[in-house]
Amino acid sequence: MANIEYSIGELHNLFELELRNSMSLNESSVLHDVAVENKDNIMENGNPVFNKYYKNMKPKALLEHLNLASQSSVPNDYHWDIPELEEFDVIIDDGHIEAKSELTNKKWNNIWNPKVLSPYSTRSNLEKYQPYFKPTGKISDFAVAHSTGIVGLKYPAKMSRGTSIAYSDYYNDKDLNCVTVLIDVGKNCDVTIDEKFFNKDGLKIFKIVYLVRDYASLTIERKFDIDGKDCGANIIESNVIQFPKSKFEYKVTGEGSKYIQDLMYIDVYEGCETNVRGSFDLYGDYINNSVVDVHHIGKDSTSRVDIRSIIDDTAHSSFLGSIIVDKEAEGTDAELVNKNLLVSNTASAVTEPQLDIHTKEIACSHGCTVSNIDKQQLYFLESRGIETHIAEETLKQCFLKM
Amino acid sequence: MLVTQEFNIKIDGYYPILNDMHLEYGPGVHIIMGPNGVGKSTFAHALMGSPTLESSGAVELNGKDLLAMDTYERARAGLFVSFQNPTPIEGLSNFQFMRQALNSRQSTVKLGDSLSKFKELANELGLSDTWDKKQLNVEASGGEKKKNELIQLDMLDPQVAILDEPDSGLDIDAIKVLIQKLNDFSQQEGKVLIIISHYAQLITSLDPDTVTVFNKDGYAKQYDNTDIAYDILENGFDG
Numbered sequence: 001m002a003n004i005e006y007s008i009g010e011l012h013n014l015f016e017l018e019l020r021n022s023m024s025l026n027e028s029s030v031l032h033d034v035a036v037e038n039k040d041n042i043m044e045n046g047n048p049v050f051n052k053y054y055k056n057m058k059p060k061a062l063l064e065h066l067n068l069a070s071q072s073s074v075p076n077d078y079h080w081d082i083p084e085l086e087e088f089d090v091i092i093d094d095g096h097i098e099a100k101s102e103l104t105n106k107k108w109n110n111i112w113n114p115k116v117l118s119p120y121s122t123r124s125n126l127e128k129y130q131p132y133f134k135p136t137g138k139i140s141d142f143a144v145a146h147s148t149g150i151v152g153l154k155y156p157a158k159m160s161r162g163t164s165i166a167y168s169d170y171y172n173d174k175d176l177n178c179v180t181v182l183i184d185v186g187k188n189c190d191v192t193i194d195e196k197f198f199n200k201d202g203l204k205i206f207k208i209v210y211l212v213r214d215y216a217s218l219t220i221e222r223k224f225d226i227d228g229k230d231c232g233a234n235i236i237e238s239n240v241i242q243f244p245k246s247k248f249e250y251k252v253t254g255e256g257s258k259y260i261q262d263l264m265y266i267d268v269y270e271g272c273e274t275n276v277r278g279s280f281d282l283y284g285d286y287i288n289n290s291v292v293d294v295h296h297i298g299k300d301s302t303s304r305v306d307i308r309s310i311i312d313d314t315a316h317s318s319f320l321g322s323i324i325v326d327k328e329a330e331g332t333d334a335e336l337v338n339k340n341l342l343v344s345n346t347a348s349a350v351t352e353p354q355l356d357i358h359t360k361e362i363a364c365s366h367g368c369t370v371s372n373i374d375k376q377q378l379y380f381l382e383s384r385g386i387e388t389h390i391a392e393e394t395l396k397q398c399f400l401k402m
Numbered sequence: 403m404l405v406t407q408e409f410n411i412k413i414d415g416y417y418p419i420l421n422d423m424h425l426e427y428g429p430g431v432h433i434i435m436g437p438n439g440v441g442k443s444t445f446a447h448a449l450m451g452s453p454t455l456e457s458s459g460a461v462e463l464n465g466k467d468l469l470a471m472d473t474y475e476r477a478r479a480g481l482f483v484s485f486q487n488p489t490p491i492e493g494l495s496n497f498q499f500m501r502q503a504l505n506s507r508q509s510t511v512k513l514g515d516s517l518s519k520f521k522e523l524a525n526e527l528g529l530s531d532t533w534d535k536k537q538l539n540v541e542a543s544g545g546e547k548k549k550n551e552l553i554q555l556d557m558l559d560p561q562v563a564i565l566d567e568p569d570s571g572l573d574i575d576a577i578k579v580l581i582q583k584l585n586d587f588s589q590q591e592g593k594v595l596i597i598i599s600h601y602a603q604l605i606t607s608l609d610p611d612t613v614t615v616f617n618k619d620g621y622a623k624q625y626d627n628t629d630i631a632y633d634i635l636e637n638g639f640d641g
Binding site: 381 | 453474485492494502
């Protein structure tokens with residue numbers, strides 16, 4: 001049989017033709033109800049990729065990215081395509097999760113480690129998490145409608161643990177991958193997760209939900225595949241729900257890639273701390289699109305967002321940041337910063353801050369800029385004998401460090 | 403030796419500031435004076451190669467064509483110009499900056515030795531113990547910025563130093579250290595010290611060899627007889 005080549009722009013048609021129905025739509029799936037809801041939403045409201053929400057995110061580049069659905073009767077050689085296998089505690093792809101014990105025969109002591117959640121284990125109780133995967137009208141709806149099943153980790157209360165997760169390729173094809181993940185951080189936990197996203201030739205759409213329970217602390221350090229920047233495209237939607245008195249810290253670094261959207265939606269309840277810090281050094285024709293949306297629902301919470309990008313050559317950066325403060329969220333202290341340093345005439349950056357405030361007695365600010373290298377600073381460094389290209393590099397590094 | 407001939411300076415390519423300057427600065431101390439806004443600082447930064455200024459004519463530093471060089475090459479050739487209000491750079495510490503400037507000159511001074519010298523100079527100038535770690539010119543007072551420039555002068559050890567009102571913002575104790583540092587510098591063999599200042603104590607203490615007066619018409623005249631400086635200090639530029 002012939003292979004089917006298609007872009008995300010055609011995906012809803014394939015749904016309609018029932019050519020891309022996934023396991024999550026089966027009645028036995030732990031995602032069944034919500035997967036159907038997501039599919040119906042797409043069919044009713046149209047393909048979300050054409051939503052104006054994505055207008056600054058180079059949607060054309062995304063639409064030009066082609067996936068290859070193999071119709072061959074020869075099964076694929078399924079294995080983890082990841083060179084640094086030993087470096088990670090957990091590896092995840094669509095419907096697949098493997099912890100160190102299975103990967104390397106090094107025993108992962110279950111007493112001191114999070115519980116691995118798999119759609120193939122009835123003890124995972126994944127059905128109860130379905131409300132967190134409701135349709136949003138965004139591209140991630142495809143992830144839920146098209147995923148094989150939720151995978152994840154559950155940290156029992158009071159656990160203090162560092163975990164490294166690789167989001168890698170198990171299927172070894174060039175087709176679309178939709179990955180749904182649930183990370184449940186129990187009450188009073190102190191958890192750090194190092195994440196690395198490896199690229200594959202096809203598009204990967206992720207929907208990752210992080211539950212940070214009462215008094216828990218979660219730090220995520222996210223990195224992208226530097227060596228695989230020329231292949232693949234990733235859309236990563238992360239939804240963080242911060243329960244009262246919890247702390248969430250997100251640190252992300254990258255150099256962009258052929259196409260990437262990193263979308264972070266954070267719901268903040270009473271007495272929480274939220275810190276989001278990103279630094280990107282883009283060059284060539286790479287693209288990076290960041291979205292950070294902090295929704296203050298409870299009172300007396302603090303949030304800080306600071307995303308910085310250096311954009312060189314013909315690279316493109318977009319940032320869409322918003323702070324929403326509900327009527328009940330008195331005492332909110334929120335700051336949103338996005339700074340972009342353009343170092344070539346052909347680079348482009350778009351920054352769009354939004355404040356949506358529904359109460360008084362709060363402190364809320366934003367500062368979003370697109371600028372070039374400061375000629376006076378450059379002259380000052382050169383006047384002390386520092387060569388022009390070194391002075392420029394120094395100023396770029398300072399910009400990211402500020 | 404720094405020599406200018408038919409040296410003209412324009413801002414942004416069209417607005418003439420200084421014209422036809424024939425000036426010669428050999429080893430020793432030289433004072434530049436002139437009313438506000440006549441282009442004394444502009445002169446210094448045109449020599450350093452400021453990107454906002456356009457220069458024509460000829461300038462030689464030890465026989466080499468200064469105007470043909472990039473700014474960093476002029477610095478490496480031995481020229482140092484202090485800034486009236488040096489620009490802040492967030493994310494770069496005072497010492498990181500100094501170390502980078504030294505490295506750019508292929509300095510063989512070890513990191514530990516240059517840090518010790520930096521701290522010693524900062525201490526001598528009454529700066530805080532953590533001055534090396536503070537961000538370059540960020541949230542620094544006018545006096546602290548001037549002291550920082552003095553540290554840079556001492557550590558980079560140029561042949562020709564042009565200092566723009568180095569006394570401004572300094573307290574009495576710091577001015578004593580400044581005068582001592584400048585005398586130490588100018589007494590070294592072959593060093594050329596050019597000071598833009600109207601501060602009597604500084605001029606008297608440095609005992610200049612020449613005085614250059616910039617006038618409102620955009621011309622400059624250099625005097626070997628330094629009594630002109632004292633006349634100006636007593637009677638002003640129109641006296």
